[in-house]
Amino acid sequence: MIIDMPNTRTREISSKIDELHEERGESATGRVLTLLIWTNEDELEHALELANAASREHPCRVIAISPKRGAAGAQTHAEPEDDAAADDETSNLDAQVRFGADAGAGEIIVLHPRGGLVHHPDTLVIPLLVPDAPVVAWWPTEAPSNPSKDLLGAMARSRITDAMRSSNPYRTISDLRRNWSPKNVDMSWTRLTVWRAMLATMLDQPPHLPISTVRVTGPKGFLPMDLLAAWLRLRLNVPVVIEDVPGATAVTGVYLTRADGVLSLERPDADEGVAVISMPGQSPQTISVPARTLEECLSEELRRMYPDEIYAEVITRGWDLIHPND
Amino acid sequence: MSETTTWVNPLRDPRDLRLPRIAGPCSIVIFGVTGDLSRKKLLPAIYDLANRGLLPPSFGLTGFARRDWTEDHFKDFVRENVMAHCRTPFKESTWKQLAAGIRFVQGTFEDKSAFERLSNTVAELDRDRGTRGNHAFYMSVPPRDFPIVARQLADCGLSRSTEGAWRRVIIEKPFGHDLASANDLNRVVSEVFDPSSVFRIDHYLGKETVQNIMALRFANAMYEPIWNANYVDHVQITMAEDIGVAGRAGYYDGIGAARDVIQNHLLQLLALTAMEEPVSFAASDLIAEKTKVLSAVRIPRDLAAHTARGQYAAGWQGSHEVVGYLDEKGIDPQSTTETYAAIRLDVDTRRWAGVPFYLRTGKRLGKRVTEIAVVFKRAPHLPFESTATRELGKNAIVIRVQPDEGVTMRFGSKVPGGSSMEVRDVSMDFSYGRSFTESSPEAYERLILDVLLGEPPLFPTTREVELSWEILDPIEEFWSTLGQPQPYRSGTWGPEEADEMLARDGRHWRMP
Numbered sequence: 027m028i029i030d031m032p033n034t035r036t037r038e039i040s041s042k043i044d045e046l047h048e049e050r051g052e053s054a055t056g057r058v059l060t061l062l063i064w065t066n067e068d069e070l071e072h073a074l075e076l077a078n079a080a081s082r083e084h085p086c087r088v089i090a091i092s093p094k095r096g097a098a099g100a101q102t103h104a105e106p107e108d109d110a111a112a113d114d115e116t117s118n119l120d121a122q123v124r125f126g127a128d129a130g131a132g133e134i135i136v137l138h139p140r141g142g143l144v145h146h147p148d149t150l151v152i153p154l155l156v157p158d159a160p161v162v163a164w165w166p167t168e169a170p171s172n173p174s175k176d177l178l179g180a181m182a183r184s185r186i187t188d189a190m191r192s193s194n195p196y197r198t199i200s201d202l203r204r205n206w207s208p209k210n211v212d213m214s215w216t217r218l219t220v221w222r223a224m225l226a227t228m229l230d231q232p233p234h235l236p237i238s239t240v241r242v243t244g245p246k247g248f249l250p251m252d253l254l255a256a257w258l259r260l261r262l263n264v265p266v267v268i269e270d271v272p273g274a275t276a277v278t279g280v281y282l283t284r285a286d287g288v289l290s291l292e293r294p295d296a297d298e299g300v301a302v303i304s305m306p307g308q309s310p311q312t313i314s315v316p317a318r319t320l321e322e323c324l325s326e327e328l329r330r331m332y333p334d335e336i337y338a339e340v341i342t343r344g345w346d347l348i349h350p351n352d
Numbered sequence: 353m354s355e356t357t358t359w360v361n362p363l364r365d366p367r368d369l370r371l372p373r374i375a376g377p378c379s380i381v382i383f384g385v386t387g388d389l390s391r392k393k394l395l396p397a398i399y400d401l402a403n404r405g406l407l408p409p410s411f412g413l414t415g416f417a418r419r420d421w422t423e424d425h426f427k428d429f430v431r432e433n434v435m436a437h438c439r440t441p442f443k444e445s446t447w448k449q450l451a452a453g454i455r456f457v458q459g460t461f462e463d464k465s466a467f468e469r470l471s472n473t474v475a476e477l478d479r480d481r482g483t484r485g486n487h488a489f490y491m492s493v494p495p496r497d498f499p500i501v502a503r504q505l506a507d508c509g510l511s512r513s514t515e516g517a518w519r520r521v522i523i524e525k526p527f528g529h530d531l532a533s534a535n536d537l538n539r540v541v542s543e544v545f546d547p548s549s550v551f552r553i554d555h556y557l558g559k560e561t562v563q564n565i566m567a568l569r570f571a572n573a574m575y576e577p578i579w580n581a582n583y584v585d586h587v588q589i590t591m592a593e594d595i596g597v598a599g600r601a602g603y604y605d606g607i608g609a610a611r612d613v614i615q616n617h618l619l620q621l622l623a624l625t626a627m628e629e630p631v632s633f634a635a636s637d638l639i640a641e642k643t644k645v646l647s648a649v650r651i652p653r654d655l656a657a658h659t660a661r662g663q664y665a666a667g668w669q670g671s672h673e674v675v676g677y678l679d680e681k682g683i684d685p686q687s688t689t690e691t692y693a694a695i696r697l698d699v700d701t702r703r704w705a706g707v708p709f710y711l712r713t714g715k716r717l718g719k720r721v722t723e724i725a726v727v728f729k730r731a732p733h734l735p736f737e738s739t740a741t742r743e744l745g746k747n748a749i750v751i752r753v754q755p756d757e758g759v760t761m762r763f764g765s766k767v768p769g770g771s772s773m774e775v776r777d778v779s780m781d782f783s784y785g786r787s788f789t790e791s792s793p794e795a796y797e798r799l800i801l802d803v804l805l806g807e808p809p810l811f812p813t814t815r816e817v818e819l820s821w822e823i824l825d826p827i828e829e830f831w832s833t834l835g836q837p838q839p840y841r842s843g844t845w846g847p848e849e850a851d852e853m854l855a856r857d858g859r860h861w862r863m864p
Contacts, residue, residue, distance in 0.1 A: 085787060222371060231376060234359040261362045308484075309481075311410045311482055314448070315405070
């Protein structure tokens with residue numbers, strides 16, 4: 027169910043939601059968090075789809091804020107003819123409320139602020155948050171240069187960015203590194219969880235010999251590869267070489283050298299999603315490792331809301347170790 | 353072994369909670385692979401684990417059965433059952449990967465050469481799939497077959513592991529039908545396998561709601577202070593089934609409800625509800641507390657007054673007509689087996705002195721439900737007119753184990769309006785489905801993974817099994833002198849005897 031609410035106010039949205047809950051015999055107290063999404067109109071539907079899917083694991087209230095294109099700053103709609111009357115009858119806000127089949131396991135509120143309202147997203151959403159539940163902020167593409175100083179970011183328990191999908195991934199990550207805070211996390215890191223788990227599992231197997239060198243291969247300029255290299259550099263404390271594989275779309279291989287040979291984890295084609303694990307003295311084994319979807323990444327971030335200290339070490343210390351000249 | 357205890361994987365960090373626990377290289381051999389449990393639960397659970405990326409690339413699955421099948425027949429059989437019952441979406445890529453490690457060994461349990469073939473298959477998996485000598489044997493077979501399978505495994509050398517590798521055996525309830533048979537069974541298994549490699553599956557303990565009992569009790573401030581005889585009046589633990597004996601007639605007749613359910617599931621739920629706080633959630637600490645509380649359980653002196661049994665008679669189960677137990681196919685028409693059992697137990701500790709625990713289970717009851725209800729004493733003083741609290745019951749915390757997993761609290765609230773004060777019971781509700789995932793993992797996924805990882809906290813130990821038989825044996829003995837259990841109409845909440853049993857204590861059963 028999708029309800030359009032043009033020229034509306036937050037109070038009207040709240041009462042609409044209460045009304046819908048009552049009508050449907052639901053209670054809003056089961057929502058475990060509020061997910062705030064700040065995005066542009068082009069990305070909006072895609073982001074909502076992802077949030078929808080993630081809400082099946084984490085029933086949440088999704089509030090997406092997407093300013094009207096070119097509306098920032100300019101009072102496009104509310105041209106006051108008669109000041110006093112205009113204040114009462116016009117609004118800087120269009121909204122949409124989605125329920126039921128259109129909203130996963132929660133409800134979705136889409137806000138399109140205009141004019142001066144664009145600059146006050148925090149007070150815009152405050153009346154709509156789920157009471158006494160954590161707030162998570164997510165920027166699906168472009169991230170603020172300092173999420174903790176961002177008005178929405180400041181009220182969030184956890185701030186999720188995705189530098190890889192921003193227009194300039196390396197500039198974005200460099201901003202995020204400079205303005206790092208324990209509550210921030212970037213999805214480039216989340217994309218690595220499966221690889222990291224498989225590598226850790228490989229090392230669980232005896233013989234437990236020390237690793238001497240590490241090689242990571244993948245496409246140049248692929249942010250998760252830098253983070254993976256930085257993590258391995260930090261944890262293993264040995265030199266890590268990054269090798270460019272032209273045309274690849276994701277990390278293609280990790281090679282760990284130790285006295286008895288090379289342990290490797292290779293996935294030449296991310297779309298095919300088949301990885302090969304080779305260990306010294308063992309026949310190579312294949313395993314299905316499909317590329318991680320954004321939906322899985324978002325679900326993982328919503329599952330954990332404590333500060334990720336490993337990520338913190340990787341983007342602060344680890345990054346400098348593999349990019350000493352940055 | 354010292355190497356593994358001192359060596360720390362540099363890629364692991366206790367702060368790195370994102371990394372899932374993935375089983376190391378290993379294989380699982382299922383005896384009785386064509387049975388119901390295997391088809392509906394085990395095979396789908398293994399697939400779901402693979403789909404969640406929790407199984408290693410070096411994984412083998414071997415089926416052992418009498419049927420004259422080729423490996424391809426068997427693969428088709430696994431695929432069919434996985435597709436019918438898996439929880440996560442069926443993906444061709446996951447299936448292909450899993451199927452590459454599937455083997456089939458045809459034979460009977462008496463056939464020595466079949467076990468040699470099994471031994472060769474397992475060795476071939478070690479060689480070609482890199483399972484590294486780590487193998488788990490799942491006994492999805494009737495207990496009478498345990499001794500022979502265990503013996504055969506020992507004879508062909510499969511029960512012993514090489515250095516650095518493990519062999520584990522998984523057995524399903526029933527763990528015997530009384531203390532003596534449980535000890536026999538235990539002797540047979542422990543002759544062949546090391547006690548620490550024996551995993552007894554009580555699938556209730558794999559359920560999220562059951563593990564949540566510990567979170568509820570020990571992670572919160574508001575329950576533990578009142579979780580004792582000062583505040584608790586009594587506890588009711590119920591497991592009701594709406595189905596009859598169905599296809600299990602052969603097993604069920606002569607066993608009955610108490611041995612089938614109370615001995616394992618309900619006494620485990622009692623242990624988790626009543627135990628003291630473990631010093632940690634490590635297996636040994638948890639088991640210590642469960643064992644302690646089970647050893648403090650006392651059965652009533654007057655068994656006739658404080659136990660009840662029944663047998664379902666014909667009736668209407670909800671909307672369809674059903675036959676009585678004695679008319680079921682495969683049941684002796686003179687059978688005295690109970691299909692309903694209720695007992696009162698006391699726990700002789702300071703925490704629970706004078707607080708009875710009522711356990712009941714039965715088939716063909718009103719609906720399918722499992723719950724633990726902690727019922728509190730009335731407020732010591734009610735500053736209202738007595739008419740105001742006429743409809744006020746006792747406060748209760750109800751842990752709903754299945755279905756509709758969650759927790760309900762019942763307490764009194766003022767009825768709005770009216771000229772006088774009136775207090776009535778209301779419910780406050782927490783539901784897993786609404787606050788967390790829509791589909792949480794099946795108990796068997798969790799338990800199979802725990803076996804492969806070698807993590808035993810959720811598996812009852814030999815001592816726990818012994819203690820539960822010590823509790824149940826005298827009751828069974830008493831019942832065996834009584835003759836026919838009291839019949840109850842199918843679709844109701846059990847025999848009158850059970851209601852009288854609680855009425856004697858001035859209480860009544862909750863309607864779940």
